[in-house]
Amino acid sequence: MVEYRRVTDSFLNALESIAGKSHVLTARDDMAAYSGDEACRAAGPLRSEPEVVVRPADASEVARVLALASDALVPVTPRGGGTGLSGGAVPARGGVVLSLDRMARIKEVDERNFVAVVEPGVLLKDLQQAVEARGLCYPLYPGEKTAHVGGNVATNAGGMRAMKYGATKAWVLGLELALPTGDLIRTGGKLVKCSTGYNITGLVAGSEGTLAVVTEATLRLTTPPLYEEAFLVPFSTLEQAIGAVPDLIKERVPLAGLEFLEKDALRLMEAHLGREMPMRQHEAFLLGIIEGGSQDDVLAAANRASEVCATHGSSDIYVAGSAKARRELLEARASLFHAVKRSGLIEIADVVVPPSRIAEFIGKVKEISRRHGLPVLAYGHAGDGNVHLHPMGQGMDEGEWEQRLPGVMEEMYRAGASLGGTVSGEHGLGSEKKKYLRLAVPPEQIELMKRIKTAFDPKGILNPGKVFD
16 A cells, blocks of 8 residues: 655645645645545444645646656645545545636637537536537536536536437547656547557546546537436336336337336425326326437427336326426426435445446335335436335434445345446445445456556555545
Protein backbone atom coordinates (compact mmCIF):
# COMPACT_ATOMS: atom_id res chain seq x y z
CA MET A 1 0.00 0.00 0.00
CA VAL A 2 1.21 3.51 -0.81
CA GLU A 3 2.32 5.55 2.22
CA TYR A 4 0.75 8.90 1.42
CA ARG A 5 2.13 12.07 2.92
CA ARG A 6 0.26 14.73 4.82
CA VAL A 7 -0.49 18.16 3.41
CA THR A 8 2.14 20.62 4.62
CA ASP A 9 2.22 24.42 4.82
CA SER A 10 4.54 24.57 1.82
CA PHE A 11 2.12 22.36 -0.12
CA LEU A 12 -0.76 24.70 0.76
CA ASN A 13 1.28 27.70 -0.33
CA ALA A 14 1.98 26.03 -3.66
CA LEU A 15 -1.75 25.29 -4.13
CA GLU A 16 -2.55 28.94 -3.43
CA SER A 17 -0.02 30.04 -6.04
CA ILE A 18 -1.80 27.81 -8.58
CA ALA A 19 -5.50 28.44 -7.87
CA GLY A 20 -5.51 31.59 -5.73
CA LYS A 21 -5.88 31.76 -1.98
CA SER A 22 -9.68 32.15 -2.06
CA HIS A 23 -9.99 28.85 -3.92
CA VAL A 24 -7.95 26.79 -1.49
CA LEU A 25 -10.17 25.78 1.43
CA THR A 26 -8.85 24.47 4.73
CA ALA A 27 -11.47 25.53 7.27
CA ARG A 28 -13.51 22.55 8.43
CA ASP A 29 -16.84 24.29 7.83
CA ASP A 30 -15.81 25.22 4.28
CA MET A 31 -14.70 21.67 3.48
CA ALA A 32 -17.80 19.98 4.91
CA ALA A 33 -19.72 20.22 1.64
CA TYR A 34 -16.89 18.38 -0.16
CA SER A 35 -16.61 15.48 2.29
CA GLY A 36 -19.39 13.16 1.10
CA ASP A 37 -21.73 12.14 -1.68
CA GLU A 38 -25.18 10.51 -1.80
CA ALA A 39 -23.91 7.11 -0.64
CA CYS A 40 -25.37 6.10 2.73
CA ARG A 41 -24.48 3.92 5.68
CA ALA A 42 -26.50 3.05 8.76
CA ALA A 43 -25.11 6.00 10.67
CA GLY A 44 -26.01 8.40 7.87
CA PRO A 45 -24.32 9.74 4.74
CA LEU A 46 -20.86 8.39 3.97
CA ARG A 47 -18.29 11.07 4.78
CA SER A 48 -14.51 11.40 5.00
CA GLU A 49 -12.77 14.72 5.48
CA PRO A 50 -10.03 15.98 3.17
CA GLU A 51 -7.10 18.02 4.39
CA VAL A 52 -7.68 20.67 1.75
CA VAL A 53 -10.11 21.49 -1.07
CA VAL A 54 -8.79 23.21 -4.20
CA ARG A 55 -11.05 24.68 -6.89
CA PRO A 56 -9.02 25.17 -10.09
CA ALA A 57 -10.25 27.48 -12.83
CA ASP A 58 -9.01 25.64 -15.91
CA ALA A 59 -7.20 22.60 -17.26
CA SER A 60 -3.78 24.12 -16.77
CA GLU A 61 -4.43 24.60 -13.07
CA VAL A 62 -5.73 21.03 -12.75
CA ALA A 63 -2.57 19.70 -14.36
CA ARG A 64 -0.35 21.76 -12.06
CA VAL A 65 -2.23 20.57 -8.98
CA LEU A 66 -1.80 16.95 -10.04
CA ALA A 67 1.91 17.40 -10.76
CA LEU A 68 2.35 19.00 -7.33
CA ALA A 69 0.46 16.20 -5.60
CA SER A 70 2.36 13.52 -7.49
CA ASP A 71 5.70 15.00 -6.47
CA ALA A 72 4.54 15.29 -2.83
CA LEU A 73 2.79 11.87 -2.80
CA VAL A 74 -0.47 13.45 -1.60
CA PRO A 75 -3.71 11.70 -2.68
CA VAL A 76 -6.18 13.59 -4.87
CA THR A 77 -9.93 12.91 -5.12
CA PRO A 78 -11.61 14.51 -8.17
CA ARG A 79 -15.12 15.77 -7.45
CA GLY A 80 -18.07 16.96 -9.52
CA GLY A 81 -21.49 17.64 -8.06
CA GLY A 82 -21.28 15.01 -5.33
CA THR A 83 -24.44 13.25 -6.53
CA GLY A 84 -22.76 9.84 -6.85
CA LEU A 85 -24.11 6.81 -5.01
CA SER A 86 -21.05 4.70 -4.26
CA GLY A 87 -18.59 6.93 -2.41
CA GLY A 88 -16.62 7.70 -5.57
CA ALA A 89 -16.11 11.39 -4.73
CA VAL A 90 -15.44 10.83 -1.03
CA PRO A 91 -11.77 11.46 -0.07
CA ALA A 92 -11.14 8.02 1.40
CA ARG A 93 -7.44 8.76 2.05
CA GLY A 94 -7.77 12.42 3.03
CA GLY A 95 -5.40 14.63 1.09
CA VAL A 96 -6.81 16.93 -1.62
CA VAL A 97 -10.34 17.16 -2.95
CA LEU A 98 -10.02 18.53 -6.48
CA SER A 99 -13.38 20.24 -7.01
CA LEU A 100 -14.19 21.00 -10.63
CA ASP A 101 -17.23 23.18 -9.88
CA ARG A 102 -15.59 26.37 -11.19
CA MET A 103 -14.92 24.75 -14.57
CA ALA A 104 -18.49 25.15 -15.78
CA ARG A 105 -18.27 26.69 -19.24
CA ILE A 106 -20.13 25.41 -22.26
CA LYS A 107 -17.36 26.24 -24.69
CA GLU A 108 -19.18 25.45 -27.91
CA VAL A 109 -22.40 24.09 -29.34
CA ASP A 110 -21.42 23.08 -32.86
CA GLU A 111 -24.66 22.74 -34.83
CA ARG A 112 -22.94 21.62 -38.03
CA ASN A 113 -21.15 18.69 -36.38
CA PHE A 114 -23.80 17.96 -33.73
CA VAL A 115 -21.44 18.24 -30.76
CA ALA A 116 -21.08 20.25 -27.60
CA VAL A 117 -17.70 21.00 -26.03
CA VAL A 118 -18.01 21.48 -22.28
CA GLU A 119 -16.00 21.70 -19.10
CA PRO A 120 -16.57 19.04 -16.42
CA GLY A 121 -18.40 21.30 -13.97
CA VAL A 122 -21.31 22.01 -16.36
CA LEU A 123 -24.61 20.92 -14.84
CA LEU A 124 -26.53 18.37 -16.88
CA LYS A 125 -29.63 20.58 -16.85
CA ASP A 126 -27.65 23.58 -18.14
CA LEU A 127 -26.18 21.53 -20.97
CA GLN A 128 -29.61 20.28 -21.97
CA GLN A 129 -31.11 23.78 -21.90
CA ALA A 130 -28.24 25.21 -23.95
CA VAL A 131 -28.48 22.64 -26.74
CA GLU A 132 -32.30 22.66 -26.76
CA ALA A 133 -32.14 26.42 -27.41
CA ARG A 134 -30.26 25.55 -30.61
CA GLY A 135 -32.77 22.93 -31.71
CA LEU A 136 -30.58 20.02 -30.60
CA CYS A 137 -30.74 17.42 -27.86
CA TYR A 138 -28.45 15.67 -25.36
CA PRO A 139 -30.84 12.83 -24.58
CA LEU A 140 -29.41 11.21 -21.45
CA TYR A 141 -31.54 11.34 -18.32
CA PRO A 142 -29.66 9.87 -15.34
CA GLY A 143 -32.32 11.18 -12.95
CA GLU A 144 -30.30 13.94 -11.26
CA LYS A 145 -30.09 17.06 -13.39
CA THR A 146 -27.81 18.83 -10.90
CA ALA A 147 -25.14 16.22 -11.63
CA HIS A 148 -22.02 17.51 -13.35
CA VAL A 149 -21.14 16.32 -16.84
CA GLY A 150 -17.67 15.30 -15.63
CA GLY A 151 -19.20 13.06 -13.00
CA ASN A 152 -21.53 11.52 -15.57
CA VAL A 153 -18.51 10.72 -17.74
CA ALA A 154 -16.54 9.34 -14.79
CA THR A 155 -19.31 6.92 -13.81
CA ASN A 156 -20.71 6.24 -17.30
CA ALA A 157 -24.11 7.35 -16.01
CA GLY A 158 -27.18 5.86 -17.67
CA GLY A 159 -30.75 6.49 -16.59
CA MET A 160 -34.30 6.15 -17.83
CA ARG A 161 -33.61 6.59 -21.55
CA ALA A 162 -30.68 4.20 -21.76
CA MET A 163 -32.87 1.63 -23.53
CA LYS A 164 -32.70 3.72 -26.71
CA TYR A 165 -29.76 6.03 -26.16
CA GLY A 166 -27.37 3.96 -24.06
CA ALA A 167 -25.16 5.36 -21.29
CA THR A 168 -22.87 8.39 -21.23
CA LYS A 169 -19.92 6.61 -22.85
CA ALA A 170 -21.88 6.29 -26.11
CA TRP A 171 -22.13 10.09 -26.30
CA VAL A 172 -18.51 10.97 -25.50
CA LEU A 173 -16.56 11.60 -28.70
CA GLY A 174 -13.44 13.07 -27.17
CA LEU A 175 -11.83 14.18 -23.94
CA GLU A 176 -9.17 16.51 -22.67
CA LEU A 177 -7.46 14.78 -19.76
CA ALA A 178 -5.09 15.84 -17.02
CA LEU A 179 -2.92 12.87 -16.11
CA PRO A 180 -1.63 12.33 -12.57
CA THR A 181 1.85 13.17 -13.89
CA GLY A 182 0.67 16.69 -14.76
CA ASP A 183 0.51 16.11 -18.52
CA LEU A 184 -2.50 17.25 -20.57
CA ILE A 185 -3.61 15.08 -23.48
CA ARG A 186 -6.53 15.02 -25.92
CA THR A 187 -8.34 11.95 -27.12
CA GLY A 188 -10.88 11.65 -29.93
CA GLY A 189 -12.61 14.79 -31.15
CA LYS A 190 -15.51 15.81 -33.36
CA LEU A 191 -15.34 12.41 -34.98
CA VAL A 192 -18.05 9.78 -35.26
CA LYS A 193 -15.49 7.12 -36.21
CA CYS A 194 -11.98 6.56 -34.91
CA SER A 195 -9.98 3.35 -35.34
CA THR A 196 -6.60 4.93 -34.66
CA GLY A 197 -4.90 3.21 -31.76
CA TYR A 198 -6.41 2.30 -28.41
CA ASN A 199 -9.72 3.81 -27.35
CA ILE A 200 -8.49 5.87 -24.41
CA THR A 201 -11.69 7.94 -24.48
CA GLY A 202 -13.75 4.82 -23.82
CA LEU A 203 -11.31 3.58 -21.21
CA VAL A 204 -11.39 6.76 -19.12
CA ALA A 205 -15.17 7.14 -19.39
CA GLY A 206 -16.45 5.02 -16.54
CA SER A 207 -13.10 4.81 -14.73
CA GLU A 208 -14.45 6.78 -11.74
CA GLY A 209 -11.64 9.33 -11.67
CA THR A 210 -8.95 6.72 -10.99
CA LEU A 211 -7.00 7.12 -14.26
CA ALA A 212 -7.19 10.80 -15.22
CA VAL A 213 -9.17 13.97 -14.58
CA VAL A 214 -11.58 15.04 -17.32
CA THR A 215 -11.00 18.73 -18.01
CA GLU A 216 -13.12 18.94 -21.17
CA ALA A 217 -15.58 16.66 -22.96
CA THR A 218 -16.73 16.66 -26.56
CA LEU A 219 -20.24 15.23 -26.51
CA ARG A 220 -22.35 13.96 -29.35
CA LEU A 221 -25.75 15.60 -29.84
CA THR A 222 -28.85 14.60 -31.76
CA THR A 223 -32.15 16.15 -32.76
CA PRO A 224 -35.00 16.06 -30.25
CA PRO A 225 -37.98 13.80 -30.86
CA LEU A 226 -40.86 15.63 -32.50
CA TYR A 227 -43.34 14.05 -30.09
CA GLU A 228 -43.03 12.20 -26.82
CA GLU A 229 -45.54 10.32 -24.71
CA ALA A 230 -45.45 8.43 -21.41
CA PHE A 231 -47.65 5.58 -20.27
CA LEU A 232 -48.19 3.40 -17.22
CA VAL A 233 -49.43 -0.18 -17.55
CA PRO A 234 -50.54 -2.21 -14.49
CA PHE A 235 -50.10 -5.96 -14.00
CA SER A 236 -51.05 -8.50 -11.35
CA THR A 237 -47.46 -9.75 -11.01
CA LEU A 238 -43.96 -8.56 -11.83
CA GLU A 239 -43.43 -11.72 -13.90
CA GLN A 240 -46.28 -10.61 -16.20
CA ALA A 241 -44.78 -7.13 -16.53
CA ILE A 242 -41.27 -8.35 -17.38
CA GLY A 243 -42.69 -10.97 -19.72
CA ALA A 244 -44.19 -8.20 -21.86
CA VAL A 245 -40.87 -6.45 -22.46
CA PRO A 246 -39.47 -8.60 -25.33
CA ASP A 247 -42.81 -8.47 -27.15
CA LEU A 248 -42.97 -4.68 -26.84
CA ILE A 249 -39.62 -4.53 -28.60
CA LYS A 250 -40.56 -7.13 -31.22
CA GLU A 251 -43.73 -5.21 -32.05
CA ARG A 252 -41.58 -2.14 -32.71
CA VAL A 253 -43.10 0.07 -30.06
CA PRO A 254 -40.65 3.03 -30.32
CA LEU A 255 -39.56 3.05 -26.70
CA ALA A 256 -36.92 5.45 -25.43
CA GLY A 257 -37.19 4.02 -21.94
CA LEU A 258 -39.07 1.34 -20.04
CA GLU A 259 -39.18 1.14 -16.24
CA PHE A 260 -40.63 -1.45 -13.90
CA LEU A 261 -42.10 -0.77 -10.47
CA GLU A 262 -43.87 -2.76 -7.80
CA LYS A 263 -46.62 -1.43 -5.58
CA ASP A 264 -44.30 -0.74 -2.64
CA ALA A 265 -42.22 1.62 -4.80
CA LEU A 266 -45.34 3.37 -6.05
CA ARG A 267 -46.50 3.96 -2.47
CA LEU A 268 -43.17 5.56 -1.56
CA MET A 269 -43.44 7.88 -4.56
CA GLU A 270 -46.95 8.89 -3.50
CA ALA A 271 -45.88 9.63 0.06
CA HIS A 272 -42.92 11.67 -1.14
CA LEU A 273 -44.90 13.70 -3.68
CA GLY A 274 -48.13 14.03 -1.69
CA ARG A 275 -50.31 12.81 -4.54
CA GLU A 276 -51.77 9.53 -5.76
CA MET A 277 -50.48 7.77 -8.85
CA PRO A 278 -52.76 6.36 -11.56
CA MET A 279 -53.89 2.72 -11.26
CA ARG A 280 -52.38 2.50 -7.78
CA GLN A 281 -54.37 -0.57 -6.74
CA HIS A 282 -52.30 -2.98 -8.87
CA GLU A 283 -49.22 -5.00 -7.88
CA ALA A 284 -46.69 -4.22 -10.62
CA PHE A 285 -46.24 -1.65 -13.40
CA LEU A 286 -44.35 -0.81 -16.56
CA LEU A 287 -43.69 2.89 -17.18
CA GLY A 288 -42.76 3.62 -20.78
CA ILE A 289 -41.49 6.60 -22.75
CA ILE A 290 -42.46 6.63 -26.45
CA GLU A 291 -40.92 8.88 -29.11
CA GLY A 292 -42.32 9.46 -32.58
CA GLY A 293 -42.69 11.78 -35.55
CA SER A 294 -46.25 12.91 -34.83
CA GLN A 295 -48.88 12.88 -32.13
CA ASP A 296 -50.78 10.24 -34.08
CA ASP A 297 -47.63 8.10 -34.22
CA VAL A 298 -47.05 8.12 -30.46
CA LEU A 299 -50.72 7.49 -29.68
CA ALA A 300 -50.78 4.59 -32.13
CA ALA A 301 -47.64 3.23 -30.48
CA ALA A 302 -49.26 3.54 -27.06
CA ASN A 303 -52.22 1.55 -28.37
CA ARG A 304 -49.84 -1.14 -29.65
CA ALA A 305 -48.17 -1.21 -26.26
CA SER A 306 -51.55 -1.67 -24.60
CA GLU A 307 -52.42 -4.57 -26.92
CA VAL A 308 -49.09 -6.29 -26.29
CA CYS A 309 -49.38 -5.87 -22.54
CA ALA A 310 -52.95 -7.24 -22.62
CA THR A 311 -51.57 -10.55 -23.91
CA HIS A 312 -49.48 -10.68 -20.71
CA GLY A 313 -52.34 -10.09 -18.31
CA SER A 314 -52.74 -6.33 -18.23
CA SER A 315 -56.27 -4.99 -18.53
CA ASP A 316 -55.66 -1.24 -18.78
CA ILE A 317 -53.23 1.53 -19.70
CA TYR A 318 -52.78 5.11 -18.52
CA VAL A 319 -51.49 7.43 -21.25
CA ALA A 320 -50.37 10.82 -19.95
CA GLY A 321 -51.94 12.73 -22.85
CA SER A 322 -50.59 16.19 -21.98
CA ALA A 323 -47.21 17.78 -21.32
CA LYS A 324 -48.14 18.40 -17.68
CA ALA A 325 -49.30 14.83 -17.03
CA ARG A 326 -46.25 13.43 -18.82
CA ARG A 327 -43.90 15.61 -16.81
CA GLU A 328 -45.59 14.60 -13.55
CA LEU A 329 -45.34 10.90 -14.39
CA LEU A 330 -41.65 11.05 -15.30
CA GLU A 331 -40.77 13.32 -12.38
CA ALA A 332 -42.51 10.89 -10.04
CA ARG A 333 -40.22 8.10 -11.23
CA ALA A 334 -37.17 10.36 -11.01
CA SER A 335 -38.09 11.20 -7.40
CA LEU A 336 -38.10 7.58 -6.26
CA PHE A 337 -34.55 7.47 -4.91
CA HIS A 338 -35.19 10.59 -2.84
CA ALA A 339 -38.40 9.03 -1.56
CA VAL A 340 -36.49 5.91 -0.54
CA LYS A 341 -33.83 7.95 1.26
CA ARG A 342 -36.47 9.63 3.39
CA SER A 343 -37.78 6.28 4.59
CA GLY A 344 -34.95 5.49 7.01
CA LEU A 345 -32.03 3.04 6.98
CA ILE A 346 -31.25 1.97 3.42
CA GLU A 347 -28.46 0.56 1.29
CA ILE A 348 -28.05 1.08 -2.45
CA ALA A 349 -27.30 -1.45 -5.17
CA ASP A 350 -27.72 -1.34 -8.96
CA VAL A 351 -27.23 -4.86 -10.24
CA VAL A 352 -27.65 -5.39 -13.98
CA VAL A 353 -28.79 -8.70 -15.50
CA PRO A 354 -29.98 -9.71 -18.98
CA PRO A 355 -33.40 -8.00 -19.34
CA SER A 356 -35.25 -11.29 -19.80
CA ARG A 357 -34.01 -12.46 -16.39
CA ILE A 358 -35.17 -9.50 -14.29
CA ALA A 359 -38.16 -11.33 -12.82
CA GLU A 360 -36.04 -14.41 -12.06
CA PHE A 361 -33.41 -12.24 -10.38
CA ILE A 362 -35.97 -10.38 -8.27
CA GLY A 363 -37.45 -13.73 -7.25
CA LYS A 364 -34.01 -14.70 -5.94
CA VAL A 365 -33.71 -11.33 -4.16
CA LYS A 366 -37.07 -11.80 -2.45
CA GLU A 367 -36.03 -15.24 -1.23
CA ILE A 368 -32.78 -13.75 0.14
CA SER A 369 -34.81 -10.97 1.77
CA ARG A 370 -37.16 -13.45 3.48
CA ARG A 371 -34.33 -15.64 4.71
CA HIS A 372 -32.47 -12.73 6.30
CA GLY A 373 -35.57 -10.93 7.55
CA LEU A 374 -34.55 -7.71 5.78
CA PRO A 375 -36.99 -6.06 3.33
CA VAL A 376 -35.57 -5.19 -0.10
CA LEU A 377 -37.26 -2.71 -2.44
CA ALA A 378 -36.68 -3.38 -6.15
CA TYR A 379 -37.38 -1.25 -9.23
CA GLY A 380 -35.45 -0.15 -12.28
CA HIS A 381 -34.89 -0.15 -16.01
CA ALA A 382 -36.81 -3.01 -17.63
CA GLY A 383 -35.42 -2.21 -21.07
CA ASP A 384 -31.75 -2.64 -20.16
CA GLY A 385 -31.86 -4.99 -17.15
CA ASN A 386 -30.58 -2.50 -14.58
CA VAL A 387 -32.23 -3.31 -11.23
CA HIS A 388 -32.09 -0.85 -8.34
CA LEU A 389 -32.21 -2.59 -4.97
CA HIS A 390 -32.63 -1.04 -1.54
CA PRO A 391 -32.38 -3.19 1.57
CA MET A 392 -34.46 -1.23 4.08
CA GLY A 393 -34.09 -1.26 7.85
CA GLN A 394 -37.05 0.72 9.15
CA GLY A 395 -37.70 -0.15 12.77
CA MET A 396 -34.29 -1.78 13.26
CA ASP A 397 -31.55 -0.48 15.48
CA GLU A 398 -28.18 0.07 13.84
CA GLY A 399 -26.65 -3.04 15.42
CA GLU A 400 -29.27 -5.35 13.95
CA TRP A 401 -29.05 -3.60 10.58
CA GLU A 402 -25.27 -3.90 10.43
CA GLN A 403 -25.51 -7.58 11.34
CA ARG A 404 -28.04 -8.52 8.65
CA LEU A 405 -27.01 -6.25 5.78
CA PRO A 406 -23.64 -7.74 4.64
CA GLY A 407 -25.10 -11.19 4.01
CA VAL A 408 -27.99 -9.75 2.02
CA MET A 409 -25.71 -7.61 -0.16
CA GLU A 410 -23.26 -10.43 -0.86
CA GLU A 411 -26.01 -12.86 -1.80
CA MET A 412 -27.80 -10.36 -4.04
CA TYR A 413 -24.64 -9.62 -5.97
CA ARG A 414 -23.86 -13.33 -6.26
CA ALA A 415 -27.38 -13.97 -7.54
CA GLY A 416 -27.01 -11.29 -10.21
CA ALA A 417 -23.63 -12.62 -11.34
CA SER A 418 -25.02 -16.18 -11.50
CA LEU A 419 -27.59 -15.01 -14.07
CA GLY A 420 -24.98 -13.47 -16.34
CA GLY A 421 -25.11 -10.04 -14.72
CA THR A 422 -22.69 -7.77 -12.94
CA VAL A 423 -22.54 -5.70 -9.78
CA SER A 424 -23.10 -2.19 -11.11
CA GLY A 425 -24.92 -0.91 -14.16
CA GLU A 426 -24.50 2.84 -13.72
CA HIS A 427 -23.52 3.87 -10.17
CA GLY A 428 -19.95 2.60 -10.28
CA LEU A 429 -18.02 0.79 -7.55
CA GLY A 430 -16.45 3.71 -5.70
CA SER A 431 -15.35 2.76 -2.20
CA GLU A 432 -18.62 1.12 -1.20
CA LYS A 433 -19.03 -1.58 -3.85
CA LYS A 434 -15.41 -2.41 -4.70
CA LYS A 435 -15.40 -5.48 -2.44
CA TYR A 436 -17.98 -7.09 -4.74
CA LEU A 437 -15.90 -6.67 -7.92
CA ARG A 438 -14.51 -10.19 -7.40
CA LEU A 439 -18.01 -11.66 -7.80
CA ALA A 440 -18.34 -10.49 -11.39
CA VAL A 441 -14.79 -10.08 -12.71
CA PRO A 442 -12.16 -12.87 -12.76
CA PRO A 443 -8.80 -12.32 -10.99
CA GLU A 444 -6.88 -12.12 -14.28
CA GLN A 445 -9.05 -9.24 -15.44
CA ILE A 446 -8.71 -7.41 -12.12
CA GLU A 447 -4.92 -7.72 -12.37
CA LEU A 448 -5.08 -6.27 -15.89
CA MET A 449 -7.14 -3.35 -14.55
CA LYS A 450 -4.50 -2.75 -11.89
CA ARG A 451 -1.75 -2.68 -14.50
CA ILE A 452 -3.74 -0.12 -16.51
CA LYS A 453 -4.15 1.96 -13.34
CA THR A 454 -0.38 1.87 -12.79
CA ALA A 455 0.32 2.91 -16.37
CA PHE A 456 -1.85 6.03 -15.97
CA ASP A 457 -1.01 6.75 -12.33
CA PRO A 458 2.38 5.25 -11.40
CA LYS A 459 2.39 6.75 -7.90
CA GLY A 460 -1.22 5.86 -7.15
CA ILE A 461 -2.30 9.37 -6.09
CA LEU A 462 -5.53 9.64 -8.09
CA ASN A 463 -8.72 8.71 -6.23
CA PRO A 464 -7.14 5.94 -4.14
CA GLY A 465 -9.42 3.46 -2.40
CA LYS A 466 -11.90 3.36 -5.30
CA VAL A 467 -12.77 0.45 -7.65
CA PHE A 468 -10.09 -1.72 -5.97
CA ASP A 469 -7.34 -1.23 -3.40
